[in-house]
Amino acid sequence: MASDRVFGVVVTMVALAYIASATQIQASFLADPVGPKAFPILIGAVAAISGIIVALRPDEDPKWPELRTFGALIIAIVVLVGYAYALKPMGFLIPTAITATILSWQINPRTGPAIVAGLGLSLGLFFVFKYALGLGLVALPAVLHG
Amino acid sequence: MTKRLFKALLTSAVLGLGATAANAAECIAPANPGGGWDFTCRQIGKIMYDIGAVEQPVQVTNMAGAGGGLAYAHVVNERSDDADLMIAASSATTTRLAQNAFAGMTADQVRFVGAIGADPGVIVVAADSEYQTLGDLVDAIKASPGELAFAGGSAVGGFDHLKPLMVLQRAGVSDLTAVKYIGVDGGADAITQTVGGFTAAMSGDMSEVVGFLKSGDVRVLAVLTEERVPGFDDIPTAQEQGFDVVAVNWRGLYIPKDVSDDTFNMWAERLQMVADSDEWQEAMAANGLAPFTKVGGDFQSYVDEVVAEIRTMSQEIGVIQ
Amino acid sequence: MDLFANLATGFSIALSPYTLMLAVFGCFIGTIIGALPGLGPSNGVAILIPLTFSMGLDATSALVLMTAVYYGAMYGGRISSILLNIPGDEPALMTTLDGYPMAKQGRAGDALVISGVASFTGAFLSTIGLMLLAPLLARVAFQFGPAEYFALYLLAFATLGGIASNNQAKAAIASCIGLGIAMIGVDNNSGIPRLTGGNMHLFDGIDFLVAIVGLFAIAEVFFFIESHGKNTSIGVKLDKVTIPVREIWSTRWTQLRASLIGFAAGILPGAGASLGSFLAYMGEKSIAGEEGKFGTGVAKGVAAPEAGNNAAAGGALVPMLTLGVPGSGTTAVLLALLMTLNITPGPTLFTERPEVVWGLIASLLIANFVLLLMNVPMVKIFVKILSVPPWVLLPGVTMISFVGIYSLSGSYFDLLLMVAFGVLGWVLRKLDVPTVPIILGILLGGHMEDSLRRAMVLSGGDWTYLFSSGVAIGLWVVAIAGFVAPMFLRNVLTKPQRVTD
Numbered sequence: 001m002a003s004d005r006v007f008g009v010v011v012t013m014v015a016l017a018y019i020a021s022a023t024q025i026q027a028s029f030l031a032d033p034v035g036p037k038a039f040p041i042l043i044g045a046v047a048a049i050s051g052i053i054v055a056l057r058p059d060e061d062p063k064w065p066e067l068r069t070f071g072a073l074i075i076a077i078v079v080l081v082g083y084a085y086a087l088k089p090m091g092f093l094i095p096t097a098i099t100a101t102i103l104s105w106q107i108n109p110r111t112g113p114a115i116v117a118g119l120g121l122s123l124g125l126f127f128v129f130k131y132a133l134g135l136g137l138v139a140l141p142a143v144l145h146g
Numbered sequence: 147m148t149k150r151l152f153k154a155l156l157t158s159a160v161l162g163l164g165a166t167a168a169n170a171a172e173c174i175a176p177a178n179p180g181g182g183w184d185f186t187c188r189q190i191g192k193i194m195y196d197i198g199a200v201e202q203p204v205q206v207t208n209m210a211g212a213g214g215g216l217a218y219a220h221v222v223n224e225r226s227d228d229a230d231l232m233i234a235a236s237s238a239t240t241t242r243l244a245q246n247a248f249a250g251m252t253a254d255q256v257r258f259v260g261a262i263g264a265d266p267g268v269i270v271v272a273a274d275s276e277y278q279t280l281g282d283l284v285d286a287i288k289a290s291p292g293e294l295a296f297a298g299g300s301a302v303g304g305f306d307h308l309k310p311l312m313v314l315q316r317a318g319v320s321d322l323t324a325v326k327y328i329g330v331d332g333g334a335d336a337i338t339q340t341v342g343g344f345t346a347a348m349s350g351d352m353s354e355v356v357g358f359l360k361s362g363d364v365r366v367l368a369v370l371t372e373e374r375v376p377g378f379d380d381i382p383t384a385q386e387q388g389f390d391v392v393a394v395n396w397r398g399l400y401i402p403k404d405v406s407d408d409t410f411n412m413w414a415e416r417l418q419m420v421a422d423s424d425e426w427q428e429a430m431a432a433n434g435l436a437p438f439t440k441v442g443g444d445f446q447s448y449v450d451e452v453v454a455e456i457r458t459m460s461q462e463i464g465v466i467q
Numbered sequence: 468m469d470l471f472a473n474l475a476t477g478f479s480i481a482l483s484p485y486t487l488m489l490a491v492f493g494c495f496i497g498t499i500i501g502a503l504p505g506l507g508p509s510n511g512v513a514i515l516i517p518l519t520f521s522m523g524l525d526a527t528s529a530l531v532l533m534t535a536v537y538y539g540a541m542y543g544g545r546i547s548s549i550l551l552n553i554p555g556d557e558p559a560l561m562t563t564l565d566g567y568p569m570a571k572q573g574r575a576g577d578a579l580v581i582s583g584v585a586s587f588t589g590a591f592l593s594t595i596g597l598m599l600l601a602p603l604l605a606r607v608a609f610q611f612g613p614a615e616y617f618a619l620y621l622l623a624f625a626t627l628g629g630i631a632s633n634n635q636a637k638a639a640i641a642s643c644i645g646l647g648i649a650m651i652g653v654d655n656n657s658g659i660p661r662l663t664g665g666n667m668h669l670f671d672g673i674d675f676l677v678a679i680v681g682l683f684a685i686a687e688v689f690f691f692i693e694s695h696g697k698n699t700s701i702g703v704k705l706d707k708v709t710i711p712v713r714e715i716w717s718t719r720w721t722q723l724r725a726s727l728i729g730f731a732a733g734i735l736p737g738a739g740a741s742l743g744s745f746l747a748y749m750g751e752k753s754i755a756g757e758e759g760k761f762g763t764g765v766a767k768g769v770a771a772p773e774a775g776n777n778a779a780a781g782g783a784l785v786p787m788l789t790l791g792v793p794g795s796g797t798t799a800v801l802l803a804l805l806m807t808l809n810i811t812p813g814p815t816l817f818t819e820r821p822e823v824v825w826g827l828i829a830s831l832l833i834a835n836f837v838l839l840l841m842n843v844p845m846v847k848i849f850v851k852i853l854s855v856p857p858w859v860l861l862p863g864v865t866m867i868s869f870v871g872i873y874s875l876s877g878s879y880f881d882l883l884l885m886v887a888f889g890v891l892g893w894v895l896r897k898l899d900v901p902t903v904p905i906i907l908g909i910l911l912g913g914h915m916e917d918s919l920r921r922a923m924v925l926s927g928g929d930w931t932y933l934f935s936s937g938v939a940i941g942l943w944v945v946a947i948a949g950f951v952a953p954m955f956l957r958n959v960l961t962k963p964q965r966v967t968d
Contacts, residue, residue, distance in 0.1 A: 007898050011640050018647055018662075025654075025661045032302070032920055033928030036654040036661055039916040043650070047643035053636040062897045065693050076692050077890060080685070080865070084882035087873055100862040106692045108858035117859045125866050137870070295925050328613065328921040331811050331914075334819045344612035344925065357818070 003062060008055025012048045019044035072106050079103065091140040092129075097122035170202040173399075174233045176217030177210045184208060185433065186234035186397045190262075190417070193425045199416040214239055215248040222255045227404040232259065232413060237395040240449055241305045244456035245466050253453050257405070259413045260445045261398030262421035263430050264438030265351035267309045267370035269384075272341045273363055280368040280387045283347060284317045287325060294346035295326035297336035299354065302329050303465035305395065306336070306349045308456060309370060311463060312391045313384060322463045337364060351395050352378070353434030370394065375436045396438055398445065414442040470598065477825030480527055481833055489524075489532045490830055494837045497539020501559075502547050502849050503860060508540035508780075508797040509903075510683035514864065516804050517676055517871030526808040526823060531830040533804050537797060538590060538834045541780045542842050545582045545773055546849055550575060558776035561748040565761065565768025572764055576708040576846075581766050582773040583842040584715050585722050587835060589774035592726040593733065593781025594831045597788075600734075601824070602817055604789040607938075613921035614933045618942035620915040623792040626949035627904055635954060637900040645908015646915070648673050668880040675803050675909045677872055677881050681888025682902045683800075684868045689893040691861045708846060711766075718770040721751050729775035733782020733795070743782070747775025781831070788812050788824060792911070796903040802910055 022040035065073070079102050086095040101118025105111065130137050171194070173187035184206070191204030209217040217233055225231055235258065243253045269280060277283040287294050298306025307327045314322060328345065330336050333354025340348040341363050348355075348364070352375060358364045359378075368384040369375055370393040384391045401413055420426050421439045430437065440448050460466045480486070500511030512533055519529045544559030549566035562582060569578040611619070628638030651662045652672025663669035728750055729743035751771035752761040761768045783798045791813040793799040805812050810823055817824055842849075872881050892902050919933075926932030934940055 003898060007900075015643070021662055021664075022650075026659050033923040033926075034920040036659065039919060040647070040650045040662065043643050043646045047640055047647065050636040050639040050643065054634070054640065057636075059634060059637075059899060062899065064897070069693055072692055073689055073893075076689065077886060080886045080889075081883060083869065084879050084886060087869065087882065088877075088879060092870075096866055100866060103688065103692070103862040103865060104858045107695060107861055108856070109695075114858065117862060121859070121863050121866055125863070125870070129870055137874075292927065326924055326927075328924050330917075330921070335811075335813070338609060339612060342609040342612055361818075 002058075003064070004058030005055050008051045008053070008058070011051030011054065013051075015044045015048035015051055019048070076103060076106055089141065091138045092126055093122050093139050094141070096125065171200050171204045171230045171232065172207055173204050174207050174209050174217050174221070174231065176214035176233065176239075177208065182236060182395075182397065183214070183234040186236070186399070187232075189426070189429045190232075190234075190399070190420055193420045193423055193429070194416055196425060197419060197423050199419045213242055213247065215242070215251075218248050218251055218256070221400075221402050222251055226402045228402050229405045229409045232399045232401050235398050235400045237305050237393075237452075238300075239400070240452050241308070241456055244453040245303060245460050253449060254403075256400040256403050257410055258400045258446050258449045259398065259410065260417045260421075260439070260441030261396035261448075262417055262426065262439050262441070263435040264371075264394035264396040265353050265434060266375050266436050267305075267393040267395065268350060268352050268355055268381075269310060269313065269367045269370070270337065270340065270348040270350065270355050270358075270364045271346065271367055272343070273365050275346070275365065277347070277367065278365075279382075280313065280384055280389060283367060284314060284319075284389070286346075287314060288317065288319055291319065291321055291324040292326065295328060295344075296347050296349050297328050297330055297339040297345040298349040299331070299333040299336050299351075300329055302327060303460060303463070304329060305393070306333075308459055309349045309391070309393045310347070311459060312393060313368075313370075313389045315459070315462075316389045316391055334358075340364070351434075352436065356434050371436065394436070394438055396440075397435065398440075411442070417441050470602075473821065473825045474598070474829065476822065477827075477829030480822055480826035481531060481829035486528055486531045486826075486830065487833065489528055490535045490834050491837055493532045493535025494539040494542075494834055494841055497536035497541075498543035498546075498838070498841060498849055499539075499852050500536065501540035501543025501545075502853055503543075503855065507544065507558075508537055509679075509800050510687060510864075511540050512536055512797060512800045512804070513676075513679040513683045514867050514871060516800070516807065517680070517875045518867070519804075526810055527826045529804065529808055530823065530827050531834075533801065534827060534831055535834040535837075537801060538777075538780065538831065539838060540797075541590070541777050542583065542586045542838045543849065544776075545586065545769075546579065546846070547853060549578045549582065549769070550850060550853065558744045558779070559772075561744045561772035561776075562769060564748070564772075565764050568762070568764030569766075569769065570764075574764070577711045577714065577766075578764075578769050579846050580708060580710055580843050581715055581718065582769045583839065583846065585718065585725070585770035585773040586777045586842070587839040588722040589726045589729055589777035589779075590781055590835050590838075591832070592723075593730045593778040594828065594835065596730050596778075597781050597784055597831075598828055601785055601789050604785065610936075610938050612936070613918040613925060614935060615939045615942065616918040617915060617922055617933060618939045618946065619790060619792060620911050620918065622942050622946035622949065623907060623911065624904060625946040627907060628901075628950060633899060635950060637898070638904055641895065641901050641904035642908050645678075645905035645910075646912040647908070648678065648905075649909050649912025650916070668878065673884065673909070674876070674881065675906065676807065676875065677885045678888050678909050679800055679803060679906055680868045680872055681885040682892035682905060684864055685885060685889025686892030686896065686902075688861050688865050689889060690896075691857050693893075708844070710843065714766045715770075718767050721767045721770050722774045724754075725751060725771040725774035726778040729778030730782040732775075733779030734785050743779025744772035744776035747778075748772040784831075788816060788827075791914070793907065796906070799903060799906045799910060803906070806910070 019041050022037055022044060025037045025040070079099055083095050083099040097118045100121040101114050104117040105114035108114070126137065126139065173191045175184040175187040177183045187206045191206055194200045195203045209220060221231065221233055240253065242248055243251070269283070271277050271283065277286065296310050298304070300306040307329065311322050311325065314325060328339070330339060333350040336348045336350055337355060337358050339345050347367070352369065355364060355366060359366060366381045368387060369378065369381050370384050370391050372383070372385065372392055374381065374383055399413070399417065401410065418441050421441065481490070497511065501508065515533065515536060519532060524532065541558070545562045545566065548559040548562040549570050552563050552567040566578045566582065569575065624642045628635055628642060651669050652660065653670060654661050660670050725747035728747045732743040732746055748768070748771050751767055752759065755761060755767060759765065759767065783793070783795045787793045787798040787802055791802070791811065793802045802812060810816070810820060868885065869882060872885050875881070895902055922932055934943060
């Protein structure tokens, strides 16, 4: 119950913010009867109304994970964000091995197999991408290339 | 500010493209594979190599973004003295330049080498339409400008929109903004809308209507060229019907600005060789292009003229201020 | 006859050694993807699209490859249903009901073969249906102006929200999220950027592939972290595979009826394969009655849902190709593929790009035969692959997703967006908000707004123009009915529970 109420309120707030920013859209000097604002505002309005409905008539609560699992998910997100930033400057192999190891460990917390999975995926996928699919991947950080 | 945006967008786009082999000429198609610019690069590049105008195969790079603006910024800012670089261009390039759609960059920041083929502009109605000539259509619009609508494959203010407006302007219609136009996803869609009766006429390129012409769905009221198009000799030009409008979607190239005149002339020559080749004649025939060869200095002045005309027209209808 | 001439063109394109190789490869990968728990046709195809694109395949080859993966995944879904009692994808859910009991009785091989043949029947018949029906639908093109298209898009959202979800308001929210995202970027009409917050990365809008991979693949990883990969039950052993000819023959009418039902369900925008297999199973169950012993491991109970869901997969291609409106999550992903390849599905596709359409149909037929061969004698190979543990599989999926998106744009910003979509997908699915309407919204939002604005240009701002033709009114009526009716029917017809995909 509570989850849906929160969700509905959040949706409504976001929708209202969306409508507010839609009203700021610069109107074109080349006028068409609808213009660039109307449709976004319409979408925002439908979303806001639906949000209110969900808040007023919530479904049953889903089973949320316990706090520790939430922690694990947040770690996963941080790792993935870090991976996104690292891929370009650090090359493919090192960030991939690290990220894959951490994710693997999070799904099944056994250190040895996780490291093997990480290294294996990093090397294996690199060869598949680079040589089978011909993608222009960089293996290592630019510094190491000399 | 916007210029910085282009630069930044660009840096992300060119990363991963990798270094080009030295000396091999490169042709940038400022769009994804499959479109007209991609065709220009691949065909011209291939023929240049096949006929020996260049020594190594031409490498084609696709750099889509901002309707060609990304590639334009790339050339202007980063490769302005690269003698081995050519970029595919068409009427869309000059239209956008004229309308300031490339973040303030102007047509004189590159050198237009030449065009070696063109897709003639056409004004088309459904086969069962009451309008038999371009004059009929223009008269009907004069009588009630807000009543009839055109459909075309380019966005509002794009080249397909401007074509009928040029005709109407020559005919003395004063309020061009009242003329309705909807831009749909490509010429075929525009024809479907017209045949379905949702719009009165379609404005587009010859290649877009050929299939529908064969199936008998449409009638071409006028072709916007100086002479009738070979193979379609029964279709009158707009000029014959008293409307002095020439509007073709040419296919050509530009190169960076800071190359030497010798380099410019070398590219012009190479392009001329392609234009004269049998391979190019075949490629044109297969893709519905009409001969349209303007190379070198000639072409540069043609581009300047077109840009000026489109700018005036666009200001008049309010696409730009 | 036209049909055969067209088909001949199609085969001449699809039967080249290269495309044939792609089809075989696609079927193989697809079957694996379908069989792996947690990976279904939608996320399987989603992950592969960016890679296909960066491999530089031409339109026809890419299409052949991806549809082979699509059909392969539909076939593969049954393998883990039968052996592990875990549906490889949502439509394969119904197959667990009789497939797993059969496997427990030591007849896993029979179940796999029967369901493989039923999959073939369903997919084959629906491809024929697609061939006959699609060109007819394509003729209505001239009836569709901007007002009609607007109503059609509305219909897609309404029925998708109505049928594919348990809560209309939540489905509407999902559609709005997608539509709202589609508005970001440069406005088609005026060329002015909208809702970008001044962020230059957003000027070209949000790439739908980023959203699809995030919502389908990355979100899946979060689900596995949450469950610590507990979905790894040890399955039933598979000893030898023989072909139970007599039993297959006894299910012939079941297969035929299930194919018809599945095909019809697939055509409905938004219904898709899950409904196809559900209706097919329920229909056969009520025909067989008590003596049918459905649910205890009978051949018909395996044949019906598999014929149904594979037929629905073909049916769902009909509205996607002819009207540009996808009928299911996976066809939405395929629509994304077409748009990436600069092919705009719609009424004109059949006249404008016949080589694409007929090449596709021919390759579907080929893929079907390849899949039948792969899935009956070679089924043991795929069973082996099922033993890949999630702690290797899911990190692998993540890496493939990252590289795929990265190779498209080379931008870390898209990768961040993809992770954000993954988080969004996890939260929304927790809250039972469907994610497919988001994809549909991102894909169709621009078109929907364009058609509204074109309609208003033509009418000079008169809103009644939206209801001015018979076609438009009809579409509005169906749209409203499709959205409202499930509210009342929900008590009568309970939708199969959503499982992994």
